[in-house]
Amino acid sequence: MLIAFAAGSLFFGALSDKLKQRKLPYFLGAIFSISGFIILGIQPELPIALVSVLLWATAFGGGSMMLSFGYVKESVPHHLGATAVGIVNLGVMLGTTGAETRTGCNSGPLCGCGKHHRRVLKSRYDLVYAGAGSVGGHIDFQLDAE
Numbered sequence: 001m002l003i004a005f006a007a008g009s010l011f012f013g014a015l016s017d018k019l020k021q022r023k024l025p026y027f028l029g030a031i032f033s034i035s036g037f038i039i040l041g042i043q044p045e046l047p048i049a050l051v052s053v054l055l056w057a058t059a060f061g062g063g064s065m066m067l068s069f070g071y072v073k074e075s076v077p078h079h080l081g082a083t084a085v086g087i088v089n090l091g092v093m094l095g096t097t098g099a100e101t102r103t104g105c106n107s108g109p110l111c112g113c114g115k116h117h118r119r120v121l122k123s124r125y126d127l128v129y130a131g132a133g134s135v136g137g138h139i140d141f142q143l144d145a146e
Contacts, residue, residue: 001059008032008063022071029064032057065092 012025019025036058040051069085076084 004059008060032061
């Protein structure tokens with residue numbers, strides 16, 4: 001899936017440059033990803049070969065999220081570009097940790113251990129979310145100071 005994500009990043013980046021816009025390739029990538037997740041959600045017992053193709057297509061579409069870095073940098077004043085890109089990256093990182101803790105499963109050896117594991121993960125990542133909140137407050141304070 002990481003290789004498909006990387007390939008999608010390259011493909012959607014090149015498509016964005018060729019079309020001279022970011023929204024359409026971003027939207028197409030989202031359609032790829034959402035379609036794959038919907039099909040896998042409706043039909044979870046598909047043959048492994050088809051599941052592999054769907055997961056590859058989903059990850060390939062997910063590569064379009066790389067366009068969000070350029071899109072946000074172009075959408076804010078020049079002196080706030082790095083801050084805006086950092087906030088997008090923070091959202092990406094918190095989104096993945098949030099999915100991991102809220103479903104009670106991670107990619108480690110304890111995956112699927114049930115309620116106790118979910119509770120441990122939630123308490124561990126509550127600190128991550130508290131830290132992110134303090135970073136957000138600091139950024140807001142800095143923007144107000146200008």
